[in-house]
Amino acid sequence: MASQAKPDIRHSAPVHGARHVAIIMDGNGRWAKKRFLPRIAGHRAGVEAVRRVARAALDLQLECLTLYAFSSENWKRPAAEVADLMGLLRHFIQSDLDEFDANGIRLRIIGNYKALDPSLVDLIEAAVARTAGNSGPVVAIALNYGAQDEMVRAVQSLASRVSAGDMTAAQIGIDDIDANLDTATLPPLDLLIRTSGEQRLSNFMLWQAAYAELYFTDILWPDFDGRALAEALDAFRMRDRRFGGL
Numbered sequence: 001m002a003s004q005a006k007p008d009i010r011h012s013a014p015v016h017g018a019r020h021v022a023i024i025m026d027g028n029g030r031w032a033k034k035r036f037l038p039r040i041a042g043h044r045a046g047v048e049a050v051r052r053v054a055r056a057a058l059d060l061q062l063e064c065l066t067l068y069a070f071s072s073e074n075w076k077r078p079a080a081e082v083a084d085l086m087g088l089l090r091h092f093i094q095s096d097l098d099e100f101d102a103n104g105i106r107l108r109i110i111g112n113y114k115a116l117d118p119s120l121v122d123l124i125e126a127a128v129a130r131t132a133g134n135s136g137p138v139v140a141i142a143l144n145y146g147a148q149d150e151m152v153r154a155v156q157s158l159a160s161r162v163s164a165g166d167m168t169a170a171q172i173g174i175d176d177i178d179a180n181l182d183t184a185t186l187p188p189l190d191l192l193i194r195t196s197g198e199q200r201l202s203n204f205m206l207w208q209a210a211y212a213e214l215y216f217t218d219i220l221w222p223d224f225d226g227r228a229l230a231e232a233l234d235a236f237r238m239r240d241r242r243f244g245g246l
């Protein structure tokens, strides 16, 4: 007896319709404080949440998940906390790269990561190179990232093309700026999530968020999981995106 053909769901677009989701992962310190634990315990639990959410992004068929891990302003924190965060980052890359690679994830970095410790820069570049040929979703980690710094770097590189005579100032357009941001080649940002109840962008993806949908949740980052991401995508699906039209 001929079995009824099953629909091939592998190549169908996900129902939520979002290609690129970015998350401002906030609330690690408050999560720890509630438990009378040191802030580093919150950051450790935050790394667990990164693992869960990266797996969920695969299940939810996102093309790109961008995670704000360390801002260009986070250097203002006590040196010990900065060192803890850099240590966790180093450990995360060393321990999780195999799984990322096995899942076909392409690791990308946005932000001025080259200003980090040289041994960390080497580790990051090797990890990015190792996964560059994969064909799965992109997980982009924002490290030493600030949108204003990103725009300054983009303007500098366009200005140097103008002064070299490769283009005129009047020729600079939106696409040129897009192409000189760290997010060049990533899909347009659809949904920007911030956890922990704060409702600000804290210098994250200011240009890219022009028409992104914003979603704020009180969940502290270490408590965020695949279900919370699916809920955000459900909310996204109900939004009426107009892009200035009707």
Ligand code: IPE
Pocket (backbone or CB within 6 Å): 025, 026, 027, 028, 029, 030, 031, 069, 070, 071, 074, 085, 196, 221
């Ligand atoms: C987010 O959690 C992680 C980083 C910014 C590195 P926080 O450390 O900002 O946690 P809160 O905001 O103090 O709770």
Ligand code: IPE
Pocket (backbone or CB within 6 Å): 024, 025, 026, 027, 068, 069, 070, 071, 074, 198, 200, 202
């Ligand atoms: C934004 O969170 C940066 C990251 C999540 C990496 P912060 O906790 O640094 O933001 P502010 O200081 O509350 O605006």
Ligand code: MG
Pocket (backbone or CB within 6 Å): 026, 027, 028
């Ligand atoms: Mg915070």
